[in-house]
Amino acid sequence: MVTGSTSEVSTGLDAWAVAASVLDPEVPVLTIEDLGILRDVAEGPDGVTVTITPTYSGCPAMDAIRDDILSAFRHAGRDDVRVEFVLAPAWTTDWISEEGRRKLEEFGIAPPARPVPGRVSLTLSLRCPQCGSPDTRELSRFGSTACKSLWVCNACAEPFDHFKTL
Amino acid sequence: MSTPARGPSAPLAAYVLALADDALVAAQRTGEWIAAAPQIEEDVALGNIALDQLGQARNLLTYAGSLQDPPRTEDDLAYLRGPEDFRNVQLVERPWADDFGVAMARLLVLSTYLVELYARLAHSADETLAAVAAKAVKEVDYHRDHATMWVLRLGDGTEESHRRMQAALDAEWPFTEELFDDAYVDPTLLSGGVAVNPAVLRDPVSARLAEVLASATLRVPQVTAAPGGGREGRHTEHLAPLLEEMQALARAHPGATW
Numbered sequence: 130m131v132t133g134s135t136s137e138v139s140t141g142l143d144a145w146a147v148a149a150s151v152l153d154p155e156v157p158v159l160t161i162e163d164l165g166i167l168r169d170v171a172e173g174p175d176g177v178t179v180t181i182t183p184t185y186s187g188c189p190a191m192d193a194i195r196d197d198i199l200s201a202f203r204h205a206g207r208d209d210v211r212v213e214f215v216l217a218p219a220w221t222t223d224w225i226s227e228e229g230r231r232k233l234e235e236f237g238i239a240p241p242a243r244p245v246p247g248r249v250s251l252t253l254s255l256r257c258p259q260c261g262s263p264d265t266r267e268l269s270r271f272g273s274t275a276c277k278s279l280w281v282c283n284a285c286a287e288p289f290d291h292f293k294t295l
Numbered sequence: 296m297s298t299p300a301r302g303p304s305a306p307l308a309a310y311v312l313a314l315a316d317d318a319l320v321a322a323q324r325t326g327e328w329i330a331a332a333p334q335i336e337e338d339v340a341l342g343n344i345a346l347d348q349l350g351q352a353r354n355l356l357t358y359a360g361s362l363q364d365p366p367r368t369e370d371d372l373a374y375l376r377g378p379e380d381f382r383n384v385q386l387v388e389r390p391w392a393d394d395f396g397v398a399m400a401r402l403l404v405l406s407t408y409l410v411e412l413y414a415r416l417a418h419s420a421d422e423t424l425a426a427v428a429a430k431a432v433k434e435v436d437y438h439r440d441h442a443t444m445w446v447l448r449l450g451d452g453t454e455e456s457h458r459r460m461q462a463a464l465d466a467e468w469p470f471t472e473e474l475f476d477d478a479y480v481d482p483t484l485l486s487g488g489v490a491v492n493p494a495v496l497r498d499p500v501s502a503r504l505a506e507v508l509a510s511a512t513l514r515v516p517q518v519t520a521a522p523g524g525g526r527e528g529r530h531t532e533h534l535a536p537l538l539e540e541m542q543a544l545a546r547a548h549p550g551a552t553w
Contacts, residue, residue: 183350185346185350185434186347186351186353186427186431186434187347187348187350187351187353189346216354216423216429216430217426217430218429219426219433220430269336269339270340270437270440270441271336271342271343271344271441272343273339275343275346279336295433
């Protein structure tokens with residue numbers, strides 16, 4: 130992925146692209162932009178302020194993400210950067226981009242249910258990200274990270290992660 | 296004055312601290328199931344639930360500390376207070392008696408209560424509390440589903456699982472009364488739309504619990520309430536050892552980071 134060059138950043142043109150290039154440490158195929166946790170990048174007289182929001186209250190990746198954002202800006206020649214955390218509005222999987230959903234599936238993680246305005250989301254069945262079969266079942270409602278549950282495909286017998294709808 | 300917070304924000308600081316301590320002590324206790332649950336999936340589930348509770352505790356503790364004069368950090372509040380300064384309900388501090396049924400009974404009660412609390416607190420006049428609650432309500436709703444599923448399975452399972460699930464509920468029930476006691480909430484917080492009156496949660500929580508227990512062929516325990524007092528810093532003998540374990544490292548190496 131092409132990110133802003135140093136000159137662009139120092140003129141304040143591409144700070145969003147620098148922040149948006151940072152990968153989520155727990156799902157490293159997704160950028161924090163794909164995941165929808167990058168909320169704002171603002172340039173002011175005191176430097177750049179990057180605002181992010183956690184997926185879950187206890188998400189242990191937030192400190193790592195902050196360090197990675199600072200590091201990305203340092204590589205781009207900026208060290209006047211602050212990272213702020215906000216809780217409201219609360220993150221939802223509806224904020225995962227189309228690109229993010231595609232990357233998740235390619236990585237072997239079934240993406241969350243698609244947002245349907247005004248309707249309660251109900252996951253009846255998931256398509257196996259390995260073989261495409263809809264014949265799958267939930268093994269465990271909790272998985273390797275707070276944002277995932279564990280499923281298995283009855284057709285190809287492979288287990289897979291599901292990014293829980295929130 | 297023994298109250299750590301003074302000035303106009305003192306009632307709010309005290310309210311937030313009580314909610315924070317409920318979450319923190321629940322998280323520490325729940326974490327004890329990691330590598331001790333009956334299935335590996337439950338190790339993972341209860342680890343994740345404890346992590347959510349810890350995240351809620353951190354958000355609330357950070358806010359409570361910022362309201363104190365002088366301000367204190369979340370770590371100050373978590374690691375440098377003794378049991379008498381904790382304001383959690385006694386429900387969350389008691390040990391599990393090595394019984395997974397007790398864990399599910401308590402998780403059902405606590406998460407059912409917290410869903411009702413956080414859903415209302417998400418509309419608090421206080422922006423920070425509203426934001427923390429709006430985030431937390433989705434998490435505790437998932438915990439409630441999980442606990443409900445287990446209580447149904449164990450209650451309507453074998454004779455043995457039914458007996459133990461009922462015994463677990465009977466043991467937890469005396470400690471549920473404290474959840475609805477509004478004495479610790481300053482009236483100005485209620486009139487200002489900042490806090491949720493815990494007394495109004497009694498009916499929706501009781502109705503939901505009764506519904507789950509009926510489906511699980513279990514009875515709602517008829518028991519005498521425990522004396523309570525957690526909100527005033529009176530705790531069972533089980534809180535001190537829990538805190539000792541949680542705080543030992545931070546106290547032995549003040550300011551250490553890794």
